[in-house]
Amino acid sequence: MNCLNCKTCESDCQLREVDTPSLFCMNCTPSEAPCLKECPNDAIEVLGGAITINEEKCDKCRQCVDVCPIGAIHI
Template identity: 55%
Template structure:
């Protein structure tokens, strides 16, 4: 999920977007290369996956440790 204060609706970085028309917005980030993405590297539960070239978070696998939040270079990951 995006931190509203950091999301620019793709007008600045153009790398991230929220999935429209869903109850729970999912992370859909294209800022980092998947092979170098710190969120994927640090996640011990493999909660991040690649979908259509974007890094996506499977909240059902997330244990809420917040490690990914700390390493995200854009600061857009929010775990609730």
């Protein structure tokens, strides 16, 4: 779930559970990205210097979510 329970948006919240994992991150260098190292399905990929999730490979195990240092991954 992506909701932060901040209560700011109440019923109009845009951060609800999503069916499609999302990520386009340039915070970590690919060689140091914990999500890329942690993914058991090799679903975390590098695209033009950004780290992304290959939706076809992702089984939504959330291991990448647990290791992301900035909370950028939403599944």
